[in-house]
Amino acid sequence: MYPRFAEPIPNVTVTVGRDALLACVVDNLRGFKNARISLSYNDHRSWYLHVKNVQEVDRGWYMCQVNTDPMRSRKGYLQVVVPPMLSIPNQLEGAYIGQDVTLECHTEAYPSSINYWTTDRGDMIISGGKYEAFPMDSGYNKFMMLKIRNITKDDFGFYKCIAKNSLGETDGIIKLDGNLYFTCFMFNLINFVWYSTQLRSL
Template sequence: MNDLSSDSCSMAAPVLLLLLIAGSATSSDESLFPRFVEPVTNVTVTVGRDALLACVVEDLRGYKVAWVRVDTQTILSIHHNIITQNPRISLSYNDHRSWYLHIKSVQEVDRGWYMCQVNTDPMRSRKGYLQVVVPPSIIDNMTSTDMVVREGSDVSLVCRASGYPEPYVMWRREDGQDFNYNGESVSVVDGETLTITKVSRLHMGAYLCIASNGVPPSISKRIMLMVQFPPMLSIPNQLEGAYIGQDVTLECHTEAYPSSINYWTTDRGDMIISEMEIVGGKYEAFPMDSGYNKFMMLKIRNITKEDFGFYKCIAKNSLGETDGIIKLDEIPAPPSAFTTQKTVIDNQTIKKKGHHEVFWPMTP
């Protein structure tokens, strides 16, 4: 039997093989032959798991059962003996009726047809298919990484995945929002390649490449798409009014990527330095960020005559710069403000003269 002790054993002559296993029977009486109680059931197993193929034979008598790998014509077992040298394969049986082929830690090479044979003449057999499925995985060296592109250019994000069955790949934004895909508003794009023509800043964000094939778990990869563009600036109010003694806030909105450097100047071109850390400071400049949007805010405290005029907000990045102008005009103080100012002045006058009574001026 040394010729049957390796995976190279051939099934080129299966009848001869079975004659080697045991003497054949040629009786025409069906009652003298073993019979299969049920088919060898097809089995689907995830790679790495264990597989079990079952063959149930009644009235085996003196005949013998063998397991054979059909596509490679490899003898795996004969009766109680393991023939293959594959250490992952083992055999178990119950009362010479149920014969079980065990395959441990199934690999993709195990996928295929397996035959349970009985050495009758003619030979009797049943076949079952072992399907080995593989959950999807992303092929990193064939998949796009984070990308930075100029606005208006075309961009393609590629995602390659492996698995069995072949994975289905789709793209969506991580935030779940719809996006403009070549003129259409979509939430999902099918396929390994996501190509966006004339990309805009609205496309900026994180995209998920998701691969699935019905074998859990599905898998995804996150790819950041950054879109570069020079600064743009808008001003909600180009003309602001304030009265003497009032605090006022000027506002500019900017968009830029890379992030812009933003600052304010006076109409004389002098850069305004924020004095927010100084108690009673004249100016307080503070930004508010929201992605590639920035809100430039300039607070001017205790307006005086000298504060009226033009203020310029400026935004710069490596791709360009832009600016906008806001005019600050004087407006009449409201009655309540006039009363308050007059009260303060009169109270100071009273204190200088040594009077203790409080004087409340009439509202003009």
């Protein structure tokens, strides 16, 4: 659990020349430490905030504050960029002749990547007719979808999803296979024949 302020800081009235005590109550602070973040300084003039192993959640504004009266502060923005990364839920997709099938790749990148599909011959796939390439967005995560209509035997093979931005490029390959469904069908047919034979022998 992260530390949180348990209650407001109460106002205090004190006579000049006396000491004052203001309480700040924080829950979940015992033992809490972010090992990735540390602070260093040079001659009490230059202060440095070190962030190790930067993650996307570290993106945002950071404030350097001097507790004078009035309080003085300066802000700086930490931008975190992400080279394209790909994940493929199913690297092998089965289909049968005449079926519509949708291939799927998941991408993550910042700045946002340019995403597209190619065939195993290296030809870029353009939406229209047989193919429909469309994205589904969820923040920095994008889902690359490729719908292939009315499958023929010429459509079986490999399809490549590609993502690129200013930091680099990556790709993934999905195999569209007609033999996968044929194998499953034959297995079920063999089981049916064996079961029917057993019934006739009873």
